[in-house]
Amino acid sequence: xxxxxxxxxxxxxxxxxxxxxxxxxxxxxxxxxxxxxxxxxxxxxxxxxxxxxxxxxxxxxxxxxxxxxxxxxxxxxxxxxxxxxxxxxxxxxxxxxxxxxxxxxxxxxxxxxxxxxxxxxxxxxxxxxxxxxxxxxxxxxxxxxxxxxxxxxxxxxxxxxxxxxxxxxxxxxxxxxxxxxxxxxxxxxxxxxxxxxxxxxxxxxxxxxxxxxxxxxxxxxxxxxxxxxxxxxxxxxxxxxxxxxxxxxxxxxxxxxxxx
Numbered sequence: 001x002x003x004x005x006x007x008x009x010x011x012x013x014x015x016x017x018x019x020x021x022x023x024x025x026x027x028x029x030x031x032x033x034x035x036x037x038x039x040x041x042x043x044x045x046x047x048x049x050x051x052x053x054x055x056x057x058x059x060x061x062x063x064x065x066x067x068x069x070x071x072x073x074x075x076x077x078x079x080x081x082x083x084x085x086x087x088x089x090x091x092x093x094x095x096x097x098x099x100x101x102x103x104x105x106x107x108x109x110x111x112x113x114x115x116x117x118x119x120x121x122x123x124x125x126x127x128x129x130x131x132x133x134x135x136x137x138x139x140x141x142x143x144x145x146x147x148x149x150x151x152x153x154x155x156x157x158x159x160x161x162x163x164x165x166x167x168x169x170x171x172x173x174x175x176x177x178x179x180x181x182x183x184x185x186x187x188x189x190x191x192x193x194x195x196x197x198x199x200x201x202x203x204x205x206x207x208x209x210x211x212x213x214x215x216x217x218x219x220x221x222x223x224x225x226x227x228x229x230x231x232x233x234x235x236x237x238x239x240x241x242x243x244x245x246x247x248x249x250x251x252x253x254x255x256x257x258x259x260x
Contacts, residue, residue, distance in 0.1 A: 039078075041076065090163070096167050098178050098180070102178075130149075130180070131178070136174045164180070165180050
């Protein structure tokens with residue numbers, strides 16, 4: 001019985017989240033979290049457009065609260081807004097933006113939408129990103145297209161740090177599945193080496209010092225080579241001169257014949 005209650009409870013919770021996303025519109029909501037307290041239900045909505053979610057004078061929040069009480073039988077729902085500053089680093093918002101662009105422009109422009117989203121993610125400072133589109137793109141036969149850039153973990157514990165989300169685009173040929181994975185710049189990776197400005201300065205100073213030392217060694221070595229060459233040439237010339245002095249001169253045969 002406890003398992004059945006748990007399943008029904010999770011179904012109701014999922015229904016609340018899906019209703020909030022549909023009511024507020026695609027491309028505005030990243031995540032909906034529900035916390036249960038003794039006072040009531042605390043619903044945290046993460047969005048990049050808090051003004052459009054709240055409405056003029058909070059009218060949208062009040063209407064949403066009434067619907068949650070009446071339709072989903074929540075006792076005392078309290079809605080909080082969490083603003084997202086970097087929307088390009090949020091996988092759900094990026095996936096919804098790609099879905100909206102495919103629904104408006106058509107599935108033939110899927111490469112433009114994917115590359116544009118990928119460039120925006122990397123420009124925001126992400127370490128890596130991957131966009132996977134699967135569906136009838138661009139022909140009637142379903143295919144899977146993968147767009148990737150940067151560094152992205154796929155296995156092990158570091159893969160849990162990757163922010164993942166999925167969305168769907170309802171186009172003319174059929175439904176297109178969209179999956180986005182982003183490795184944010186603030187994650188702590190064990191194999192990541194961060195070079196501080198102080199370390200960079202020390203490395204440059206040591207490199208310049210080693211270059212100067214190598215230059216001095218080259219100059220000193222060239223002087224030694226020239227002096228050794230001069231000494232060897234002097235020795236060889238002295239040896240050839242002594243050999244010339246020791247060899248006796250041969251008398252010519254013409255002088256002997258003249259005396260006779």
